[in-house]
Every structure is written in structure tokens, then in C-alpha cells.
Amino acid sequence: MNKRWNSLTGQSHKPRIAPNTSICFDGLSSFDCDRNRLARESLTDAPGELRRSLGLADAVVIGLGSMIGAGIFAALAPAARAAGSGLLLGLAVAAAVAYCNATSSARLAARYPSSGGTYVYGRERLGEFWGYLAGWCFVVGKTASCAAMALTVGVYAWPGHAHAVAVAAVVALTAVNYRGVQKSALATRAIVSIVLAVLAAVVVAAFTSGPTDATRLEFDSGLPLTGVLQAAGLLFFAFAGFARIATLGEEVRDPARTIPRAIPLALGITLLVYAVVVVAALSVLGPQGLSEATAPLSGVVRAAGVGWLEPVVRVGAVVAALGSLLALILGVSRTTLAMARDRHLPHTLAVVHPRFAVPHRASVAVGFVVAVAAATADLRAAIGFSSFGVLLYYAVANAAAWTLTAAEGRPVRLVPVVGLLGCLILACTLPTASVLSGVAVVVLGAAIYTARRNFATRSAATGRSR
Numbered sequence: 001m002n003k004r005w006n007s008l009t010g011q012s013h014k015p016r017i018a019p020n021t022s023i024c025f026d027g028l029s030s031f032d033c034d035r036n037r038l039a040r041e042s043l044t045d046a047p048g049e050l051r052r053s054l055g056l057a058d059a060v061v062i063g064l065g066s067m068i069g070a071g072i073f074a075a076l077a078p079a080a081r082a083a084g085s086g087l088l089l090g091l092a093v094a095a096a097v098a099y100c101n102a103t104s105s106a107r108l109a110a111r112y113p114s115s116g117g118t119y120v121y122g123r124e125r126l127g128e129f130w131g132y133l134a135g136w137c138f139v140v141g142k143t144a145s146c147a148a149m150a151l152t153v154g155v156y157a158w159p160g161h162a163h164a165v166a167v168a169a170v171v172a173l174t175a176v177n178y179r180g181v182q183k184s185a186l187a188t189r190a191i192v193s194i195v196l197a198v199l200a201a202v203v204v205a206a207f208t209s210g211p212t213d214a215t216r217l218e219f220d221s222g223l224p225l226t227g228v229l230q231a232a233g234l235l236f237f238a239f240a241g242f243a244r245i246a247t248l249g250e251e252v253r254d255p256a257r258t259i260p261r262a263i264p265l266a267l268g269i270t271l272l273v274y275a276v277v278v279v280a281a282l283s284v285l286g287p288q289g290l291s292e293a294t295a296p297l298s299g300v301v302r303a304a305g306v307g308w309l310e311p312v313v314r315v316g317a318v319v320a321a322l323g324s325l326l327a328l329i330l331g332v333s334r335t336t337l338a339m340a341r342d343r344h345l346p347h348t349l350a351v352v353h354p355r356f357a358v359p360h361r362a363s364v365a366v367g368f369v370v371a372v373a374a375a376t377a378d379l380r381a382a383i384g385f386s387s388f389g390v391l392l393y394y395a396v397a398n399a400a401a402w403t404l405t406a407a408e409g410r411p412v413r414l415v416p417v418v419g420l421l422g423c424l425i426l427a428c429t430l431p432t433a434s435v436l437s438g439v440a441v442v443v444l445g446a447a448i449y450t451a452r453r454n455f456a457t458r459s460a461a462t463g464r465s466r
Contacts, residue, residue, distance in 0.1 A: 054252045054253060055252075055253055056258050059258055059262035063265075063267070064192045065189075065192050065241070065323040065324065066240075066241025066242070066323075066324055066327035066328060067240075067242070067266065068196070068199075068269075068270055068274075068324075072199065072277055072296075072320070073152055073317040073321060074152050074383060075235055076235075076278070076290070076296050078234055078380055078383065079235050080231070080296075082230040083232075084227060084287045086219060086228040087231060087278060087282065087287060088275075089219070089223070089228050090229070090231030091235055091278055093228065093229065093422075094232040094236045095271045096422070097419060098240070098242070098267060099267065100418045101242075101394040101419050101423070102267045103263075103264070103415050103419075104394075104397050104400070104411060104419055105242065106259055108401055108404070109121075109259040109263075110257075118131075118393055118400065119132070119134050119338050120338060121134075122134040125401075126396070130399070130400075131396075132344050133446065136344075136442070137393040137442065138335050140389050141385070143370055144373065144382045144383075144385045145383075145390070146170070146370040147374045148377070148382035148383050149321045149324045150166035150321070150370065151374055151379045152317065153322055154166040154169070155379065156321070166374035167374050167375050170325070170329075170370050170374055171367065173325055173329055174363060174370075177367075178360055179356055188323055188327055191319050191320070191323035194316065195316055195319055195320040197316075198313060199277055199297075199316070201312065201313075202297050202300055202309070205304045205309055206281070209284065211284050211303050211304060211305070212283045212284055212304075213286075216287070217282055217283060220287075226429055229426060232426055233427065233429055234387055234430070237383050241270070241324070242263045277297075281300050285303055295314070297317070298314060333359055333362040334359065336359070336366055337352075348361060349365055384433065384434030385437055388427050388430055388435060388438030389438055389441070392423070392442065394423050395420050398417075401415070401416040402416040402420075
């Protein structure tokens with residue numbers, strides 16, 4: 001890849017295009033490189049467009065804010081309940097599938113650096129229906145994720161009034177997103193720093209305590225394969241945050257260079273953090289104790305004999321869930337914007353604020369729906385339902401990545417194949433209630449798409465006959 005040229009600031013001036021530069025994957029013709037450079041790095045302060053204000057560090061931090069916290073504070077206990085002593089194996093499976101999805105998404109995002117993520121990739125590579133279906137699964141599944149994170153805030157901050165606290169958190173973070181993506185990135189950076197510090201304290205306390213026992217990491221005989229896969233599906237809920245980077249493609253500077261670097265960086269850091277924390281928790285509580293804990297990391301510090309650290313862990317859990325919620329609302333609103341532009345959702349949501357350069361109507365609409373869900377939803381059910389929708393979303397991403405040519409920067413052929421099969425297998429092994437409700441929502445979305453297409457076809461035919 002050649003030397004990148006100076007990024008734009010969003011101010012009203014002509015873009016500077018340096019000669020013999022490219023933002024394309026090596027192998028594209030100079031014509032294609034010039035065309036893509038002009039299309040992707042053109043002025044972004046025009047009406048209806050978003051401003052490119054995020055660099056590599058911002059993109060990585062937004063991905064970390066989406067991932068770190070969700071699995072540790074929300075999905076760890078149910079995953080341990082499913083896999084038992086195979087929890088670490090489930091984490092490895094989830095990470096492998098996430099890596100394939102991340103690689104496919106990074107290559108596609110570099111080719112199509114606009115808001116919408118797999119909604120755009122599926123539409124461009126597989127056809128309108130598959131793009132719509134991916135967008136539908138993402139918006140519905142991630143709305144459930146938002147509700148789960150908001151409820152996590154409530155459970156740790158004020159257990160007796162969890163739903164009320166959850167709704168307040170949604171309202172506050174929707175207001176942050178309304179003010180602009182750069183402010184969201186700065187807030188996420190602070191949140192990630194706090195959460196990493198808290199997790200480091202938990203790990204140190206666990207590894208320096210008397211109750212730590214390395215034999216608790218050993219696999220039991222007769223390890224349940226289905227349970228390991230179900231745990232992987234639940235833990236995938238925690239890794240899916242790298243999608244936030246792809247859905248922000250229209251707001252990232254030099255996207256063809258930044259996105260393929262940011263996604264694997266965020267994923268790799270998250271996997272390292274998760275692995276260390278899971279090993280620490282298993283060493284202290286064991287698989288059985290971890291599966292029975294309502295607040296796993298609080299249980300770790302209590303069992304380690306450092307109960308004074310428990311309030312700090314609770315604060316860390318609240319901050320982590322807020323960070324995940326902040327980035328989740330950010331990503332869902334951008335996919336909503338993309339679908340509204342194509343009129344798959346109400347077109348009134350496809351408006352960008354003239355001052356803050358954000359899809360403000362989409363952000364408010366998403367915030368409203370999430371607030372209603374947070375006031376009524378169950379945390380564990382929300383995690384399973386979200387995982388099902390997001391796994392189908394990435395199945396479409398891998399199928400789209402398979403169609404890329406070598407000149408378009410396709411990944412190794414095995415990557416999208418493993419990613420596609422992994423997503424489908426993990427989705428099918430989730431709890432039965434999550435699978436059934438997920439299938440019902442997908443069928444509903446397909447029915448809405450079909451009805452809309454039939455109506456449009458009949459209207460066109462009526463217009464021609466007049």
C-alpha cells in the first residue's frame with residue numbers, strides 16, 4: 001500500500017490529492033485507486049454526509065469500548081454454566097470465529113467505507129435482500145445488546161432499581177452520541193482506561209491470593225461439545241464490538257488503511273484481556289463457582305480475601321457496561337441511517353445534523369427503542385437473543401467476503417468459509433428460546449421486505465398502465 005495522503009478536517013475546502021498515492025489494496029489498477037481515493041476521501045461536510053474525524057487510535061478505542069466489559073461482566077457466568085471446565089475452550093472457539101469475521105469485515109470495510117457495515121457489504125456483493133437481512137439482524141440483535149448493557153449498569157449500580165437506572169443510562173448516552181462522534185470517542189477512551197485498570201486489579205488480587213489453584217483450569221472427562229459451542233456463542237456476544245469500527249467507515253480518516261488495522265488490533269487486545277481474566281476467575285472460583293456467581297468478578301475478589309476491592313469492581317462493571325452501551329448505540333444508529341437512506345426504514349431517519357454531523361434522528365429513535373427494551377427485558381435472555389442476530393449478521397459478512405476478488409483485497413479463502421460455518425453452528429447451539437425467538441424475528445424481517453417489494457412492484461405497474 002502506498003503512502004497515504006493527508007486526511008481532511010471536515011472544513012470547507014477542496015481535498016488535496018497527492019500524485020501517485022492510493023488508499024487501495026495492492027493489485028488494483030491506478031484508475032481504480034484514483035477513483036476509490038476520490039470517492040472515499042472527498043469532502044465529508046456536504047449535506048447528508050458524515051465527517052471523517054476518527055483516526056486509528058480512536059477506532060481501536062471504540063472497538064475496545066464495545067467489547068471489553070460485555071463478556072466479563074455479563075456473559076461470563078452463563079457461558080461457564082454451559083461449558084463447565086471447557087470455558088477456556090469456548091473462549092478460544094469464540095475468538096477463532098471472531099477473527100474470521102473481523103478479517104472478512106476489515107477487507108469489506110476497506111472496499112466500502114460507508115456507514116452501515118454488513119448491510120452495505122451484503123447489498124453490494126450478494127444482492128439487496130441479503131444486505132437488508134444483515135441490517136435487520138444487526139439492528140434488532142444489537143438493540144437487545146444495548147438493553148443487556150443498560151441492565152448490567154442497573155444491576156451493579158442499584159440492584160433494587162435496575163430497570164430505572166438502565167433507562168437513565170440510555171437517555172444520558174444517547175445525548176452524548178447526539179453531540180458528535182468525536183465526543184463519543186473521547187468518552188470511550190476514558191471508560192476503557194478505567195475498566196482496564198479495574199480488571200488488572202482483579203487479576204493481581206486473584207493470582208496473589210491463597211485460594212488460587214491451577215488444577216481448577218483442567219478439563220473434566222466427558223467435556224460436552226454442545227456446551228462448549230453454546231458457551232462460544234454466548235461469549236461471541238462480547239467479541240462482536242469490532243463491528244462498531246466497520247459501521248463507522250464513513251467517519252474514519254483514510255478508511256482503507258485505518259479499518260483493516262483497527263479491527264484486528266482491537267480484537268487481539270480484547271482476547272488477551274479476556275483470557276487473562278477468565279484464567280484468574282477459574283483459578284479462584286473454579287467452573288462450578290463461576291457458573292453460580294451472579295457477579296463473577298465480585299465473587300473472585302471476595303474469595304481471594306480482598307473484599308475491600310468489591311466496590312471498585314462494581315464501579316468498574318458499571319463503567320464497562322456504560323462504555324459498551326455508548327459504542328453500541330453509536331453503531332446501531334449508523335446502520336439505521338444506512339437502511340433509512342435506502343428506505344428500508346423510515347426515510348425521515350436518514351438525516352445528518354448540520355452542526356454535529358451525526359444521524360441525530362436515528363440516534364434518538366434507537367435510544368427510545370433501547371430505553372423501552374431496558375425497562376422490560378431480562379438480561380440473560382437479551383444476551384442469547386443478541387448473539388443469534390449478530391451471528392447471522394456476520395454469516396452474511398463472510399459470504400460477502402467470499403465474493404471479493406484478489407484485486408479487491410480478498411482474504412484467504414479459508415477465512416470466510418470458517419467464519420460462515422462457525423457463525424451458523426454457534427447460532428444453532430444457543431439456548432432453544434434464543435434460537436426460536438431469533439428465527440421468528442428473522443422471518444418477520446423477511447416478510448416485511450417481501451411485502452414492501454410487492455407493494456413497490458404493484459405501484460410501478462399501476463403507474464405504467466395509466
